[in-house]
Amino acid sequence: xxxxxxxxxxxxxxxxxxxxxxxxxxxxxxxxxxxxxxxxxxxxxxxxxxxxxxxxxxxxxxxxxxxxxxxxxxxxxxxxxxxxxxxxxxxxxxxxxxxxxxxxxxxxxxxxxxxxxxxxxxxxxxxxxxxxxxxxxxxxxxxxxxxxxxxxxxxxxxxxxxxxxxxxxxxxxxxxxxxxxxxxxxxxxxxxxxxxxxxxxxxxxxxxxxxxxxxxxxxxxxxxxxxxxxxxxxxxxxxxxxxxxxxxxxxxxxxxxxxxxxxxx
Amino acid sequence: xxxxxxxxxxxxxxxxxxxxxxxxxxxxxxxxxxxxxxxxxxxxxxxxxxxxxxxxxxxxxxxxxxxxxxxxxxxxxxxxxxxxxxxxxxxxxxxxxxxxxxxxxxxxxxxxxxxxxxxxxxxxxxxxxxxxxxxxxxxxxxxxxxxxxxxxxxxxxxxxxxxxxxxxxxxxxxxxxxxxxxxxxxxxxxxxxxxxxxxxxxxxxxxxxxxxxxxxxxxxxxxxxxxxxxxxxxxxxxxxxxxxxxxxxxxxxxxxxxxxxxxxxxxxxxxxxxxxxxxxxx
Amino acid sequence: xxxxxxxxxxxxxxxxxxxxxxxxxxxxxxxxxxxxxxxxxxxxxxxxxxxxxxxxxxxxxxxxxxxxxxxxxxxxxxxxxxxxxxxxxxxxxxxxxxxxxxxxxxxxxxxxxxxxxxxxxxxxxxxxxxxxxxxxxxxxxxxxxxxxxxxxxxxxxxxxxxxxxxxxxxxxxxxxxxxxxxxxxxxxxxxxxxxxxxxxxxxxxxxxxxxxxxxxxxxxxxxxxxxxxxxxxxxxxxxxxxxxxxxxxxxxxxxxxxxxxxxxxxxxxxxxxxxxxxxxxxxxxxxxxxxxxxxxxxxxxxxxxxxxxxxxxxxxxxxxxxxxxxxxxx
Numbered sequence: 001x002x003x004x005x006x007x008x009x010x011x012x013x014x015x016x017x018x019x020x021x022x023x024x025x026x027x028x029x030x031x032x033x034x035x036x037x038x039x040x041x042x043x044x045x046x047x048x049x050x051x052x053x054x055x056x057x058x059x060x061x062x063x064x065x066x067x068x069x070x071x072x073x074x075x076x077x078x079x080x081x082x083x084x085x086x087x088x089x090x091x092x093x094x095x096x097x098x099x100x101x102x103x104x105x106x107x108x109x110x111x112x113x114x115x116x117x118x119x120x121x122x123x124x125x126x127x128x129x130x131x132x133x134x135x136x137x138x139x140x141x142x143x144x145x146x147x148x149x150x151x152x153x154x155x156x157x158x159x160x161x162x163x164x165x166x167x168x169x170x171x172x173x174x175x176x177x178x179x180x181x182x183x184x185x186x187x188x189x190x191x192x193x194x195x196x197x198x199x200x201x202x203x204x205x206x207x208x209x210x211x212x213x214x215x216x217x218x219x220x221x222x223x224x225x226x227x228x229x230x231x232x233x234x235x236x237x238x239x240x241x242x243x244x245x246x247x248x249x250x251x252x253x254x255x256x257x258x259x260x261x262x263x264x265x
Numbered sequence: 266x267x268x269x270x271x272x273x274x275x276x277x278x279x280x281x282x283x284x285x286x287x288x289x290x291x292x293x294x295x296x297x298x299x300x301x302x303x304x305x306x307x308x309x310x311x312x313x314x315x316x317x318x319x320x321x322x323x324x325x326x327x328x329x330x331x332x333x334x335x336x337x338x339x340x341x342x343x344x345x346x347x348x349x350x351x352x353x354x355x356x357x358x359x360x361x362x363x364x365x366x367x368x369x370x371x372x373x374x375x376x377x378x379x380x381x382x383x384x385x386x387x388x389x390x391x392x393x394x395x396x397x398x399x400x401x402x403x404x405x406x407x408x409x410x411x412x413x414x415x416x417x418x419x420x421x422x423x424x425x426x427x428x429x430x431x432x433x434x435x436x437x438x439x440x441x442x443x444x445x446x447x448x449x450x451x452x453x454x455x456x457x458x459x460x461x462x463x464x465x466x467x468x469x470x471x472x473x474x475x476x477x478x479x480x481x482x483x484x485x486x487x488x489x490x491x492x493x494x495x496x497x498x499x500x501x502x503x504x505x506x507x508x509x510x511x512x513x514x515x516x517x518x519x520x521x522x523x524x525x526x527x528x529x530x531x532x533x534x535x536x537x538x539x540x541x542x543x544x545x546x547x
Numbered sequence: 548x549x550x551x552x553x554x555x556x557x558x559x560x561x562x563x564x565x566x567x568x569x570x571x572x573x574x575x576x577x578x579x580x581x582x583x584x585x586x587x588x589x590x591x592x593x594x595x596x597x598x599x600x601x602x603x604x605x606x607x608x609x610x611x612x613x614x615x616x617x618x619x620x621x622x623x624x625x626x627x628x629x630x631x632x633x634x635x636x637x638x639x640x641x642x643x644x645x646x647x648x649x650x651x652x653x654x655x656x657x658x659x660x661x662x663x664x665x666x667x668x669x670x671x672x673x674x675x676x677x678x679x680x681x682x683x684x685x686x687x688x689x690x691x692x693x694x695x696x697x698x699x700x701x702x703x704x705x706x707x708x709x710x711x712x713x714x715x716x717x718x719x720x721x722x723x724x725x726x727x728x729x730x731x732x733x734x735x736x737x738x739x740x741x742x743x744x745x746x747x748x749x750x751x752x753x754x755x756x757x758x759x760x761x762x763x764x765x766x767x768x769x770x771x772x773x774x775x776x777x778x779x780x781x782x783x784x785x786x787x788x789x790x791x792x793x794x795x796x797x798x799x800x801x802x803x804x805x806x807x808x809x810x811x812x813x814x815x816x817x818x819x820x821x822x823x824x825x826x827x828x829x830x831x832x833x834x835x836x837x838x839x840x841x842x843x844x845x846x847x848x849x850x851x852x853x854x855x856x857x858x859x860x861x862x863x864x865x866x867x868x869x870x871x872x873x874x875x876x877x
Contacts, residue, residue, distance in 0.1 A: 053744070054711070092444040095441075095443075099442055100435075102435045102439070108436050109436050110436040110457075111458065112457040168443075169439075172444065187595050187829065188768060188769055188822075189594060189824065191822070192816075193824050195822060196821060215742050216742060217742075217819075220819040221822065244819070254743070255742075258744070260746070
C-alpha cells in the first residue's frame with residue numbers, strides 16, 4: 001500500500017452518471033452509470049494508468065478530476081484538499097496544478113491564437129520579457145524551436161501540435177498531468193517521439209502522470225501502476241510488472257490476449 | 266491587415282463574391298464621396314425642369330421639383346446605407362452579447378434570455394416599427410436604433426448555437442484548466458471562433474435593414490425631408506407612376522442592386538469563412 | 548497456396564495523382580505501380596501524409612473534384628475484358644463501386660448516415676435486384692450475422708449512435724460486402740477502434756476473405772500489425788512506393804532503410820521499453836525534396852541520394868525497391 005503522506009490524488013467511492021434521453025420520441029430519461037463507486041490513490045511522482053475500452057468510464061474519471069463533470073457521489077482529494085469543498089478562487093488556483101493533455105490535438109488548440117498567446121495564457125508572469133523567455137524555454141523543453149512563436153496551430157504538423165499541448169500543460173508548473181489517450185491519434189513514429197518526450201519531462205520535473213489509455217503497449221512503456229476498468233468498475237489494480245506478467249482478473253487476461261501481449265493459455 | 270487582404274482575394278475567386286464586392290464597394294464609395302460625385306445639388310429645385318425624363322444632362326431624370334434624381338440617389342445612399350450599417354451594427358452588438366451570454370453560461374441565464382428572444386420574435390416587427398417611428402419625429406438615428414433594437418434576435422440565436430458547440434471544444438477545457446476567468450475565456454477563446462458566422466449574418470442583415478427602411482420611408486414613416494433615403498425618393502414616383510416612371514424605377518434599381526450586393530457578399534463570406542472549407546484548403 | 552494466387556485482379560501502372568489547391572496543383576502520388584493478386588491481401592503501409600488514402604481513393608475515383616489522374620488502373624473482372632478504371636465515366640464507375648470494389652473507411656461513425664437505421668443502410672448497399680426483392684431483409688440479417696453481430700435484428704433496428712465503434716465498423720463491413728465485391732479496400736479499418744476489439748474484427752475480415760475469395764487492400768501505419776494479415780506488403784513514403792514484396796521477406800529482411808525503421812519501430816512498441824524513433828519529421832506534401840524523398844532522414848544517404856531520384860528496381864528479396872543503397876540481407 002502507498003504511504004498516505006506521499007499521495008497526490010485520492011479518489012473515494014466516486015460515482016458518475018449521465019442522463020440519456022430514451023429511444024422513443026417522449027422517451028423517459030434513463031440514467032446511465034458511467035463510474036460506479038470507484039476508489040483509487042495516486043502517489044506523488046508515479047505514472048498511474050487507467051486502462052479500459054471506450055465506455056468503461058475511464059475518461060469520466062479524468063473529466064471529474066479536471067472539474068468538467070460533477071460526480072453523483074464520492075470525493076476527490078488533491079494534495080489532501082477536497083476538490084468539491086473549495087471556493088471558486090481556491091478551486092482556480094488548485095486547478096492550475098492539474099493539467100490535461102487530450103487525445104485530439106486539433107480540437108485542443110484555439111485556431112485563432114498564435115503559439116505565443118496559447119502558451120502565454122498559462123504563464124502567471126506579468127513582465128513581458130520574462131514571460132517571453134519562459135515561453136521560449138517551454139517550447140524548447142518539448143523540442144520545438146522559438147521560430148514557432150508567431151505561428152498558428154494549423155501551420156503545425158500533428159506531432160508538433162501535440163508537443164505544443166504538452167508545453168501548454170507544463171506552463172502553470174503543474175503537479176499532476178492527466179494524459180487522456182495522448183498518442184492514440186498519431187502515427188507510430190510520432191507516438192515514439194511523444195512517449196520519449198513524456199518520459200524525459202518526468203525525469204526532469206517532479207510530475208505525476210495519470211494516463212488514460214486503451215493501448216496496452218503505451219501503458220507498458222509509461223506506467224508504474226495499472227488499474228483496469230470495465231463498465232464503471234475497477235476490476236484489477238496492480239503494479240505494471242505484475243499486470244503484464246501475471247494478470248489475475250479474466251478480463252485483464254482477455255485484454256492482454258487481444259493486444260497480442262500474452263498467448264492464449 | 267494581411268488577413269483582410271487574404272479574405273478579399275478569396276472572395277474575388279468566386280463570381281458571386283466578386284459581384285458582391287464590386288456592388289458593395291460601389292455603394293460605399295457613392296455614400297462616402299457624395300459631395301464630390303453627385304453632378305448637382307440634391308436639394309436645389311429647378312421648376313423649369315420639373316419632371317423631365319432621363320437625358321444627357323440628367324441621366325436619371327428629375328423629380329417633381331426639378332431636382333436631379335441621380336444626385337438625390339447618391340446622397341440617398343448615405344441615408345439608406347448608413348441606416349442599414351448602423352442598425353445592423355447595433356443588432357450585431359446586442360445579438361452577440363445575448364447569444365454569447367446564453368450559450369456560454371447556459372442554465373437559467375440561457376433559459377431566460379432565449380425566452381425573451383422567442384417572445385420578441387413573436388412580435389410583428391413591422392407593425393411596432395410603424396408605431397414607434399410614427400409616434401416620434403423619425404430622425405435617421407431613431408430609425409436606425411429602432412430597426413437595430415428589433416432585429417438582433419436572429420443573430421442571438423445563431424451566436425448561441427455556435428457558442429454551445431465551441432464551448433465543448435478541448436481548447437476551452439484546457440483554458441479553464443489554466444485557471445483563466447470565464448470572461449477571459451468567453452471573449453478570447455469563444456467569441457473569435459464564432460466571429461465568422463457573426464460577420465456573415467451581419468452582412469445579410471444589412472440588406473434586410475435597407476429594404477425595411479425603404480418600405481418605411483416609402484410609406485412616409487421613415488426619414489423626413491430634407492433628408493431623403495431611397496424609399497423617400499421612390500415615394501415621389503407614386504403620384505404619377507406612369508408619367509414619371511423613371512423616379513420609382515431608378516430608386517428601385519438602387520435598392521435592388523444594394524440588396525443583391527450585400528446578399529451575394531454575405532453568401533460568399535459564408536463559404537469563405539466556414540472553417541470546414543478553410544481546413545479543406547490547407 | 549491456391550493455384551489462382553498468381554492471377555492478377557487489379558493492376559496499377561505509373562499512376563500520378565494531383566489535387567487542385569487554390570489555383571495550382573499539388574502532386575500527391577508519383578509514379579505508383581503495383582499489382583493485387585487474386586484472393587490475397589496486400590498491406591499498404593504509410594504514415595499520415597504519405598498519400599496512402601489518396602492512392603486508395605483514386606482507384607475508385609472518390610477524390611475531390613478538380614483532381615488530375617494519369618496512368619493506368621486496370622481491373623480484371625471474372626469474365627470479359629479488363630477495364631481501365633480511370634477512363635470510366637461517373638455513371639459507369641457506379642457499377643464498379645460496391646459491386647466490384649468495396650470500400651471500408653477508418654471512421655465508421657462518419658461513414659454512416661446518422662439519421663438512418665443500420666439495417667436500411669445495409670439494405671441500400673445490396674444490388675438492385677436483391678434490394679427490390681422481398682428477400683432483401685433476410686439478406687441484410689445474414690450479412691450482419693456474417694459480420695459477427697450476434698443479434699442482427701437488434702442491430703438492424705438501431706441508429707448508428709446507439710452502437711459502439713466496434714459494432715458500427717462491423718455494420719460498415721456488412722454494407723461494404725453487400726454488393727458482393729471482388730476487391731475490398733480497407734483504409735485503416737481498425738485504427739479508430741479500441742486495441743482490444745481490433746483483433747476480433749481483423750480475424751473476421753480474414754475469415755470472410757477466405758470464405759468468399761475476396762482480394763483485400765489493407766491500409767495501415769503499423770507494419771507489424773499488417774504483417775499478421777497481409778500476403779504482400781507495399782510501403783509508401785511521400786507519395787511514392789518505396790518497397791514492395793512478400794510479407795515474411797519484407798518483415799525479416801527489409802531492404803529499404805525506411806521500411807527497416809518502420810519494422811524496428813513497430814517491434815520496439817511491443818517490447819515494452821522506450822520505442823526507437825526515426826529522426827526528423829514526416830514531410831508535408833507542400834515541400835519539394837530533390838532526389839530520394841527519404842534522404843533527409845536516412846542514415847545511409849550520400850550525395851547521389853540528394854540529387855537523383857531512385858528508380859523502381861528488382862530487390863534481392865524478389866520484390867521491388869526504390870533505393871540506391873538497399874540493405875544487405877543477413
